[in-house]
Amino acid sequence: MESTETIRLRILEAVPGALLEVVPNGAPVGQPSLLVDPEHALAVARFLRDAPGLQFDYCSNVTGVDWLDREEEEIVRDRVAETGGEKKIEEPRKRVRPGYLEVVYHLYSMALRHGPLVLRLRTGNRTDRVRLPSLTPIWRSCEFQEREVYDLFGVVFEGHPDLRRILMWEGFQDYPMRKDYVEPDDYEYEPTPHDDVWEKARRHYPAPTVGSGGETSGNPGS
Amino acid sequence: MDVGLRSELQRHGIFVTTLEELYNWGRSNSLWPLGFGLACCAIEMIAASMARYDLARFGAEVFRPSPRQADLMIVAGTVTKKMAPQVVRLYNQMAEPKYVIAMGACAISGGPFKQGYNVLKGIDRYIPVDVHIPGCPPRPEALIHALMTLQQRIAAESLVGPNRPRHLRRDQPGEFPVPEYGSHDLIPPKNESIWRPPVIVRSG
Amino acid sequence: MLCLLDSDEVARLASVGLVLSHIGMDGGSTEYLTLGIFLVAACLFALMPLGLARLWAWRFAPTKPGPVKNSIYECGLESQGDAWRPFKSAYYLYAIVFLVFDVEIVFLLPFAVAFGGLPLGAVLAMMLFVLLVVEGLLWAWAKGVLRWS
Ligand code: SF4
Numbered sequence: 001m002e003s004t005e006t007i008r009l010r011i012l013e014a015v016p017g018a019l020l021e022v023v024p025n026g027a028p029v030g031q032p033s034l035l036v037d038p039e040h041a042l043a044v045a046r047f048l049r050d051a052p053g054l055q056f057d058y059c060s061n062v063t064g065v066d067w068l069d070r071e072e073e074e075i076v077r078d079r080v081a082e083t084g085g086e087k088k089i090e091e092p093r094k095r096v097r098p099g100y101l102e103v104v105y106h107l108y109s110m111a112l113r114h115g116p117l118v119l120r121l122r123t124g125n126r127t128d129r130v131r132l133p134s135l136t137p138i139w140r141s142c143e144f145q146e147r148e149v150y151d152l153f154g155v156v157f158e159g160h161p162d163l164r165r166i167l168m169w170e171g172f173q174d175y176p177m178r179k180d181y182v183e184p185d186d187y188e189y190e191p192t193p194h195d196d197v198w199e200k201a202r203r204h205y206p207a208p209t210v211g212s213g214g215e216t217s218g219n220p221g222s
Numbered sequence: 223m224d225v226g227l228r229s230e231l232q233r234h235g236i237f238v239t240t241l242e243e244l245y246n247w248g249r250s251n252s253l254w255p256l257g258f259g260l261a262c263c264a265i266e267m268i269a270a271s272m273a274r275y276d277l278a279r280f281g282a283e284v285f286r287p288s289p290r291q292a293d294l295m296i297v298a299g300t301v302t303k304k305m306a307p308q309v310v311r312l313y314n315q316m317a318e319p320k321y322v323i324a325m326g327a328c329a330i331s332g333g334p335f336k337q338g339y340n341v342l343k344g345i346d347r348y349i350p351v352d353v354h355i356p357g358c359p360p361r362p363e364a365l366i367h368a369l370m371t372l373q374q375r376i377a378a379e380s381l382v383g384p385n386r387p388r389h390l391r392r393d394q395p396g397e398f399p400v401p402e403y404g405s406h407d408l409i410p411p412k413n414e415s416i417w418r419p420p421v422i423v424r425s426g
Numbered sequence: 427m428l429c430l431l432d433s434d435e436v437a438r439l440a441s442v443g444l445v446l447s448h449i450g451m452d453g454g455s456t457e458y459l460t461l462g463i464f465l466v467a468a469c470l471f472a473l474m475p476l477g478l479a480r481l482w483a484w485r486f487a488p489t490k491p492g493p494v495k496n497s498i499y500e501c502g503l504e505s506q507g508d509a510w511r512p513f514k515s516a517y518y519l520y521a522i523v524f525l526v527f528d529v530e531i532v533f534l535l536p537f538a539v540a541f542g543g544l545p546l547g548a549v550l551a552m553m554l555f556v557l558l559v560v561e562g563l564l565w566a567w568a569k570g571v572l573r574w575s
């Protein structure tokens with residue numbers, strides 16, 4: 001398979017105006033991925049499926065990633081004119097990078113037996129700009145997996161033939177795989193709580209009676 | 223009847239029994255489970271009913287495809303919140319007397335998925351469970367052990383008196399409320415009248 | 427109805443009937459008396475278990491009907507609509523064709539077991555029987571019963 005960078009150049013030739021970015025991967029596998037802008041995603045996907053030499057005819061996996069708002073620290077270097085010359089100053093500045101939802105597609109070619117190529121699509125933010133084009137018209141195998149991403153992350157796929165919840169029931173309102181999902185509190189009975197479950201379970205404990213000497217049952221020494 | 227007299231009579235080839243014993247003997251040796259499985263534990267249940275472990279020795283191999291003919295519900299596997307209303311409805315549709323075995327960590331407490339968003343933390347929040355089997359998954363022997371425990375419990379049931387089992391009492395309900403799908407969780411999240419967790423008091 | 431009794435029972439009842447008929451009137455009506463006793467005994471034999479079960483249920487198994495319990499069974503889901511709805515008639519044709527072959531097996535199996543010692547006539551008769559069944563199948567085939575549309 002051609003490298004992700006050459007694929008990017010080929011796409012740029014075929015789909016002018018597409019905003020593509022190769023996202024490097026620091027992990028040992030070093031598998032870079034291709035960030036595609038939503039407007040051209042459908043055209044890019046069609047090109048990837050049909051272009052000779054690429055022929056990514058099989059989308060094996062669609063998944064979602066939730067990126068929260070992140071505070072990034074950047075160091076601003078500046079030169080300030082001073083009496084008797086110039087002075088370099090470095091001041092750290094905090095910047096909030098808004099969060100977004102990301103949908104990741106893993107593409108393979110059954111015909112040419114290569115892959116994977118990893119595509120990423122990003123939404124504008126995590127609340128109201130969560131629409132992305134559906135790639136189901138290109139790869140039929142995306143249908144259920146995009147429904148799953150819709151169900152668990154709340155990404156709305158435009159052009160999806162049947163966008164309904166698939167794992168949770170109709171009428172469920174949260175998106176459980178988002179990082180800020182608050183699960184219902186059913187920690188009444190936790191015989192062996194630990195870590196954050198301990199905190200949740202503790203809300204159900206009756207208040208210890210003052211002066212009773214502490215321990216009544218379980219968990220000695222806590 | 224006096225136990226001594228009974229064994230004495232038995233030695234002379236005279237067997238005496240009571241109607242109650244006969245009735246319970248018949249019932250406990252023909253427990254027909256409802257044939258459904260929810261997750262990996264169901265595979266062990268299937269294995270238990272096959273030739274190697276041979277649940278048929280205990281009269282419980284007749285897995286019924288309809289709740290109307292079943293009297294034992296083996297909740298084998300993960301009960302997701304989406305599945306819970308169906309399980310409760312199936313339980314309600316079974317004819318009395320009916321018994322429930324909760325098989326595996328998932329069915330008794332949510333198991334490995336306890337802190338997940340979609341798994342019910344134990345089916346005993348909605349229906350009364352007679353025997354719990356821990357394990358992930360429990361071996362077929364454990365299921366057989368649970369079945370034998372249940373048989374012993376049935377054999378000890380009395381037909382009259384204040385200690386009658388639930389199904390013989392007119393004031394006890396034959397069906398339990400089926401939870402509804404809510405916007406965040408099942409409504410209600412538990413049936414308070416049958417699920418009373420032990421109160422854990424801890425300092426700190 | 428008499429077929430509900432096993433042979434022992436029949437013998438016992440018959441002897442009772444005979445005794446009664448000797449005690450009672452003699453002459454032509456005795457055979458009818460025996461028959462009458464048989465009839466009553468047979469009815470009792472059939473109805474008594476049902477009655478006993480009913481009695482047991484009334485005393486020891488309180489019925490607890492409820493809206494969910496009495497609802498239509500649909501794999502635990504809430505049922506959609508009524509259970510009394512027409513089914514496609516093709517199901518019945520299929521069932522009948524299946525039944526034909528089911529019955530055929532009943533005859534073919536003993537035939538196959540005893541095949542070695544059968545005279546030519548029996549073999550010919552069996553061939554005729556199979557031919558009839560095959561003809562039935564061909565007819566069903568020609569009629570398009572085997573095609574699911
Ligand atoms: S207890 Fe373990 S084996 Fe059983 S259903 Fe749960 S995860 Fe599967």
